[in-house]
Amino acid sequence: MTKENGQLGVCQRFGAGHMPPEENEKVGIALGSLGKLPLNALRINPENGASGWYIYGGESSDGPDFYQPLHIAHLVDRCPKIVPYLALPPGWRVLLAPEYEDVWFDSVLIDKLSDGD
Known part of the structure; x- marks a missing residue:
């Protein structure tokens, strides 16, 4: 199964649209937090070369240095567990832990975008 087919399958399984990011x-991503559980990811609207994905382990932080930029192509090595979920469109969240998966649409992510927050 190719990465693209796996991502399409995830989108179909959750009844979501299919919007894969470009590898560039x-x-x-909060690289320093990736060893913590659960693994969390959320997607807002892509813009200016950003896919809209934010990925972290454990609890999130508003700290200015919490997230670092990373090209999609490097996620296969740095955070392979999230790769199958990357084609979920803006508004989707993912939470992964050992033997646990939760994937849901969060309208708050879209509402914030609409309100300009």
Whole structure:
């Protein structure tokens, strides 16, 4: 199964649209937190070369240095567990832990975008 087919399958399984990012787009990733559980990811609207994905382990932080930019192409090595979920469109969240998966649409992510927050 190719990465693209796996991502399409995830989108179909959750009844979501299919919006894969380009490999040269970036994610915001908290590299220092990736050893913590659960693994969290959320997607807002892509813009300016950013895919809209933010990925972190454990609890999130508003700290200015919490997230670092990373190209999508490097996620296969740095955070392979999230790769199958990357084609979920803006508004989707993912939470992964050992033997646990939660994937849901969060309208708050879209509402914030609409309100300009």
